Amino acid sequence: MAFVRAYFRSPPAVIGLFLLLCVIAMAVSAGWFFPRDPLALAGRPLVWPFANPRFPLGTDNSGRDIAAQIFYGARISLLIGGVATVIAVIIGIVIGAVSGYYGGWVDNVLMRITEAFQTLPNFLLLLVLVAVFGSNITTVIIAIGIVSWPAPARLTRAEFLSLRNREFVQAGRTLGLKDMKLIFGEILPNALPPVIVYASVVMAVSILLESALAFLRLSDPNVASWGNLIGLGRDVLRVQWYVSAIPGIAILVTVLAVSLVGQGLNDALNPRLKGR
Amino acid sequence: MTDASPAVLTLDALSVRLPAGADRPHAMKDVSLAISSNEILCVVGESGSGKSMTANAIMRLLPGGVEIDGGKVLFDGRDLTQLTEAEMRDVRGAGIAMIFQEPMTALNPLRTIGDQIGEMFAIHTKLKGAAITERVLSLLEEVRIPDPKLAARAYPHELSGGQRQRAMIAMALALDPKVLIADEPTTALDVTTQAQILALIRDLQARKGTAVLFITHDFGVVAEIADRVAVMQHGLVVEQGPAAQILDDPQHPYTKQLIAAVPPLKAPPPRPLSGETILAVEHVSKTFRTGGFLGRGVRVTHAVKDVTLSLPKGGTIGIVGESGSGKSTLARCIVRLIDPDTGVINLNGRDLAKLSREEMRRATRHIQMVFQDPFASLNPRRKAGELVAQGPIVHGMDRAEALAKAKELFSLVGLDPAATDRYPHEFSGGQRQRIGLARALALQPEVLVADEAVSALDVSVQAQVLRLLAELRQRLGLSIVFITHDLRVAAQVCDLVAVMKNGEVVEAGPIGKVFGDPQHPYTQALLASIPGREFGVKREAVSV
Numbered sequence: 001m002a003f004v005r006a007y008f009r010s011p012p013a014v015i016g017l018f019l020l021l022c023v024i025a026m027a028v029s030a031g032w033f034f035p036r037d038p039l040a041l042a043g044r045p046l047v048w049p050f051a052n053p054r055f056p057l058g059t060d061n062s063g064r065d066i067a068a069q070i071f072y073g074a075r076i077s078l079l080i081g082g083v084a085t086v087i088a089v090i091i092g093i094v095i096g097a098v099s100g101y102y103g104g105w106v107d108n109v110l111m112r113i114t115e116a117f118q119t120l121p122n123f124l125l126l127l128v129l130v131a132v133f134g135s136n137i138t139t140v141i142i143a144i145g146i147v148s149w150p151a152p153a154r155l156t157r158a159e160f161l162s163l164r165n166r167e168f169v170q171a172g173r174t175l176g177l178k179d180m181k182l183i184f185g186e187i188l189p190n191a192l193p194p195v196i197v198y199a200s201v202v203m204a205v206s207i208l209l210e211s212a213l214a215f216l217r218l219s220d221p222n223v224a225s226w227g228n229l230i231g232l233g234r235d236v237l238r239v240q241w242y243v244s245a246i247p248g249i250a251i252l253v254t255v256l257a258v259s260l261v262g263q264g265l266n267d268a269l270n271p272r273l274k275g276r
Numbered sequence: 277m278t279d280a281s282p283a284v285l286t287l288d289a290l291s292v293r294l295p296a297g298a299d300r301p302h303a304m305k306d307v308s309l310a311i312s313s314n315e316i317l318c319v320v321g322e323s324g325s326g327k328s329m330t331a332n333a334i335m336r337l338l339p340g341g342v343e344i345d346g347g348k349v350l351f352d353g354r355d356l357t358q359l360t361e362a363e364m365r366d367v368r369g370a371g372i373a374m375i376f377q378e379p380m381t382a383l384n385p386l387r388t389i390g391d392q393i394g395e396m397f398a399i400h401t402k403l404k405g406a407a408i409t410e411r412v413l414s415l416l417e418e419v420r421i422p423d424p425k426l427a428a429r430a431y432p433h434e435l436s437g438g439q440r441q442r443a444m445i446a447m448a449l450a451l452d453p454k455v456l457i458a459d460e461p462t463t464a465l466d467v468t469t470q471a472q473i474l475a476l477i478r479d480l481q482a483r484k485g486t487a488v489l490f491i492t493h494d495f496g497v498v499a500e501i502a503d504r505v506a507v508m509q510h511g512l513v514v515e516q517g518p519a520a521q522i523l524d525d526p527q528h529p530y531t532k533q534l535i536a537a538v539p540p541l542k543a544p545p546p547r548p549l550s551g552e553t554i555l556a557v558e559h560v561s562k563t564f565r566t567g568g569f570l571g572r573g574v575r576v577t578h579a580v581k582d583v584t585l586s587l588p589k590g591g592t593i594g595i596v597g598e599s600g601s602g603k604s605t606l607a608r609c610i611v612r613l614i615d616p617d618t619g620v621i622n623l624n625g626r627d628l629a630k631l632s633r634e635e636m637r638r639a640t641r642h643i644q645m646v647f648q649d650p651f652a653s654l655n656p657r658r659k660a661g662e663l664v665a666q667g668p669i670v671h672g673m674d675r676a677e678a679l680a681k682a683k684e685l686f687s688l689v690g691l692d693p694a695a696t697d698r699y700p701h702e703f704s705g706g707q708r709q710r711i712g713l714a715r716a717l718a719l720q721p722e723v724l725v726a727d728e729a730v731s732a733l734d735v736s737v738q739a740q741v742l743r744l745l746a747e748l749r750q751r752l753g754l755s756i757v758f759i760t761h762d763l764r765v766a767a768q769v770c771d772l773v774a775v776m777k778n779g780e781v782v783e784a785g786p787i788g789k790v791f792g793d794p795q796h797p798y799t800q801a802l803l804a805s806i807p808g809r810e811f812g813v814k815r816e817a818v819s820v
Contacts, residue, residue, distance in 0.1 A: 166652050167647040167648070167649055167652040167653035168652060168653050168654055168655040168656075170608075170613055170645075170647065170653075171645070171647060171653050171654075171712070171715065172655075172666070173613060174611050174613065174640055174644060174645045174716075175640060175644075175666055175667040175670055175715070175719070176637040176638065176640040176641065176667070176670050176671060177637075177666070177670055178637070181670075186655055189655075189657040190655070190656065190657060
């Protein structure tokens with residue numbers, strides 16, 4: 001409970017949490033407000049926002065309701081952010097933990113692989129994966145997860161390196177605990193806080209990566225995502241700029257919310273760093 | 277001793293307030309002390325007594341949120357609590373200098389020793405280049421660093437711990453301060469180095485007439501160096517007076533309790549030992565290799581060299597030595613946390629060194645370890661009861677049964693069985709060490725390896741844990757390998773002792789014989805270096 005109190009003491013963290021809850025509320029309520037398919041034609045194309053009460057945020061170049069796409073897009077963005085982050089963090093934790101705990105040649109091999117991934121610009125790698133495996137939403141999410149694991153892996157490894165020689169780990173070994181139990185039962189819970197905080201960065205980057213893919217029209221065209229809408233708006237950017245700007249603001253708010261929550265978690269988990 | 281000389285530094289009812297939410301409202305309350313030139317005043321107390329806060333309050337180097345909220349610090353006719361930050365900077369270093377516990381962290385690792393000492397002159401005086409170099413060399417000579425010219429050019433990591441502390445003292449004395457505050461300056465040092473540094477401080481103080489405020493937790497050090505003593509408890513000075521009076525005839529119950537807790541150096545009469553050997557270590561060696569590529573530039577450390585020991589059933593063998601002597605490596609070899617290169621570790625007729633990792637995992641129930649650091653040795657994210665139950669669960673006991681057993685063990689080691697639901701940070705240092713002991717005992721081992729198990733504890737808590745250990749040894753028939761750097765502690769608990777130096781056992785035998793009539797020059801040097809040696813012996817004579 002001390003943790004919750006520490007979290008709510010910081011105004012930016014509270015604002016971030018509020019914004020994130022708004023985005024989640026949009027995702028949850030999309031079906032109630034917009035029972036129709038968001039990708040179905042709804043009216044005349046390129047209606048400006050506030051011009052027609054049926055379309056509070058206007059329509060895009062093919063006459064689809066932008067407000068509906070924003071609400072449904074929240075689902076996709078959160079899905080991508082959430083699932084891709086889980087994939088990246090799990091791969092990262094397993095590789096980082098094994099690498100940091102065993103050290104020696106295991107560490108050398110795993111870290112060289114990690115570096116190979118890190119030296120490739122991750123957006124290029126993502127483009128290759130999508131080009132090879134196709135661009136339905138599942139593939140895109142898995143591909144984003146696969147390009148994002150090196151940073152959590154390095155972070156986990158660094159924590160393990162400092163924790164593995166601590167006396168409580170040695171005590172566990174003298175009790176006869178098996179390696180897997182030591183790694184995941186004893187060391188990992190102590191190594192987790194910075195990794196959880198870093199997960200918020202991974203989540204924000206995942207959402208941006210999908211938007212960038214969609215902007216290049218390489219994401220799944222059959223789902224209503226914010227990135228797709230920005231990509232569509234590209235054609236009419238100079239006159240009907242709102243088609244790209246509205247989903248752009250949605251992405252900005254979501255990424256900001258996730259970062260603020262991450263920063264808030266960091267401050268709450270490391271109370272000693274505050275006040276500096 | 278020097279009552280006639282006027283006080284240089286006077287603390288008049290000084291109080292320091294702690295931020296809200298701390299364990300007590302004041303770090304120190306109404307502390308009044310007076311230090312005259314040409315005397316050493318020792319401030320003694322256990323951790324949390326406010327003794328270090330006293331030094332920081334005088335220097336006005338208090339952490340954020342901690343403030344002086346009453347009283348005066350009179351120095352040179354001025355009240356230091358009223359000075360501006362700029363005026364205070366002139367007092368620090370030039371008027372009152374300070375030395376710290378850990379010289380490695382107090383020195384800048386990227387600059388040479390000579391450079392850092394020279395900075396004192398550059399900041400506070402108008403001296404220039406060559407003159408500064410000359411003064412630095414004469415200072416280093418004064419603190420008797422071997423080869424001052426070389427030391428001035430060295431970086432902190434190139435010097436030994438003792439030499440670093442000498443360099444710190446040289447820096448502190450650079451501007452001939454009237455008062456020197458020494459905050460546990462020898463605690464991080466080995467006993468032989470400690471003896472040299474104490475002698476140096478005593479000698480410099482006598483030659484220069486500096487007033488020294490010496491903060492320590494160790495009554496041996498007090499007996500060695502103090503002219504006057506002030507005893508602190510919970511932020512209050514409970515007793516002060518001339519050293520001889522406090523040490524021989526303490527009045528306050530807390531002082532009496534502290535002095536009684538200092539283990540005397542003389543071993544109690546030997547206990548009868550069983551003829552049966554439970555643990556035999558034969559010709560064990562361990563070498564560490566670091567760095568190097570394809571065999572070039574490899575640094576080889578012989579951590580343990582051909583060590584042979586035997587522990588009779590129900591007995592306690594002490595392994596004593598200074599840091600780097602290989603005693604901890606040996607302990608870790610015995611429980612196979614480190615795999616020895618060669619040798620036999622024979623536990624009850626089975627050679628542990630030959631076991632596979634899986635076999636060793638099962639054999640751990642026969643031999644258990646207690647660790648040094650009560651804060652680092654317990655996983656902060658597990659409840660105390662779980663920590664104790666963990667071992668039996670791993671070795672196949674039912675979870676509920678193991679947790680019930682943990683409660684029994686809690687009462688065995690003198691903890692409240694209801695406390696099994698709490699997390700380690702909710703316990704004090706001594707209580708945590710009891711949890712560590714309960715965890716080791718949960719597997720009902722025949723041999724317990726205690727690695728500096730009481731070294732991190734305050735002296736009164738240390739005495740309690742040692743008493744507990746002796747009682748458990750009697751009740752459970754435990755055999756103990758007791759690793760320590762503290763010869764006083766070894767004298768109290770061990771039947772046999774092995775003295776280690778540079779990875780080798782230089783002398784071993786029954787403790788009364790080794791400590792009473794040491795044969796090896798190193799053992800003799802170790803025993804001679806114990807601070808307040810006479811104090812211990814005298815007290816023994818009184819109590820017998």
